[in-house]
Amino acid sequence: MIKTFLVTGAAGFIGAALAKKLVEEGNLVITVDNLSTGFREGIPEGVEFLNGDCQDEKTIDKLKSRKIDAIFHIAGQSSGEISFENPVYDLKTNTQSTLLLLKLALATGCKKFIYASTMSVYGDQENRLISEDDTTFPKSFYGIGKLASEHYLRLYEEYGISCTALRLFNVYGPGQNMENMKQGMVSIFLSQALSANRIQVKGSKYRFRDFVYIDDIVDSFLLAYRSNQTQFKIYNVSTGIRTSVETVVSTILENLSKDMTVEYLEGTPGDQFGIYGDSSLIKHDLGWTAKTEFTQGVKNMIIWADRKSRNG
């Protein structure tokens, strides 16, 4: 029996990767995307495209007559930094949208809802491995809106919808938007390196990130969908490995045979010094582990970017 999935934001980095995988597995995939940061041509072949906002009730209502086996809600403004430019928009795109999609799940009898949350819900923490039950002090409008969405999912457990919030750490890999200079440390540095032979770092080189490769992220969504759990669950999708900004830069430099200058500038508002996540819960419950090491992931990304630039 062919399954039907709604993957919001399939014109974007993570949504496209997940939608592509689901199509390859022989499923029907619908997406809602407003193309505000994603690209029409980024939507994988075979995906049914509804052009509109997930925070717009009229758009979401168009799906009311569909049978949907699971909703993967990935669309939304996805940068802590950018959320300071228009907090009301951020609230609508990341929080109001979740309410409307949960309502859609209820109306269509959809029993699975998997949400792309974020490590930004934690805010700054002491320098130690962060678990799902640690306190949440988001430092950006983005993180606050994502946290509110998680709470909504928790309420929907009582309506018989099995909800999972995946707190994604720093996602990177082929498919990431190399034009967006405000988001994605690896893509920003790599893009600078390829286009200008110069990497500009905003903030300290001692900051660190917990990088997760895009294929591993896609796996986490699939495993969450296949799980038999009915209770609301929150999972870190993280490696537990601290990779410093300095290491990101040196990994790129080592894998590009070019001369390069590196500059250090002031930081950006709402940026986190560093946070890395304990993933033992998702490993225990869903059997998920991060399979791609950072060096390998960066190599894959360089090959992809190189091929992309040659194909125009």
Added chain:
Amino acid sequence: MIKTFLVTGAAGFIGAALAKKLVEEGNLVITVDNLSTGFREGIPEGVEFLNGDCQDEKTIDKLKSRKIDAIFHIAGQSSGEISFENPVYDLKTNTQSTLLLLKLALATGCKKFIYASTMSVYGDQENRLISEDDTTFPKSFYGIGKLASEHYLRLYEEYGISCTALRLFNVYGPGQNMENMKQGMVSIFLSQALSANRIQVKGSKYRFRDFVYIDDIVDSFLLAYRSNQTQFKIYNVSTGIRTSVETVVSTILENLSKDMTVEYLEGTPGDQFGIYGDSSLIKHDLGWTAKTEFTQGVKNMIIWADRKSRNG
């Protein structure tokens, strides 16, 4: 020098009481109210009234040229139960409104922002005194939206706005809406007793509440405004006293010399079993204490309701 205050929701119970006090003290008071649950005639004399939604940017923008010494944000849908009827409306009225008013504070150079939050941010807790640093697991859309607003206030500390979130426990007293049968345990029971000689209790009589009298609530807002603190602070506004539903009923019965029947029915969604709050932090920082005992408060309310019914 005359001060100018914005008190949102002055057509409602708490907003009206605070606005009245501020006018009596010789201040200029402006209110924004959409009259969705409040009443035009409830707005105290002398208050400048702007009819509109606090979640509507055009309405709030009308105040941009004003000099405002403090914003007391009290307007908003205020029932956990009702928030289940229209979660998107709840998000707008309780959360989007806060963003717009914080933006207004920034634009007008207003340095003080005091927010009516709620004990509903805690959700169900073990049967013990709740402190401000206890975990927050709101059980209603209402509680989730209020919690998100608190996080916003925290971010605005960095913009030099001194923000306080008052987590109000169960507010009651003269001025409460006696027509609203979905909100306010004391007002609901009293209204039933006066009009039908019958009290209908939805849920267990062993549930309890931490009741705070309206004059004490007004005091908490005034003390928060007068405080010299600049850091973001969250305070319980509570008595620390558990009053069971059964006691509420018996207190009303004892003070009304009428025959009365009492019925127990099923509970309502999102209702809390019971929660009572530690108020030592607000006592320590602001010198606030609850001055009105529950029995006295109920007596005052009966006298007020009686006078009101005779004056039509």
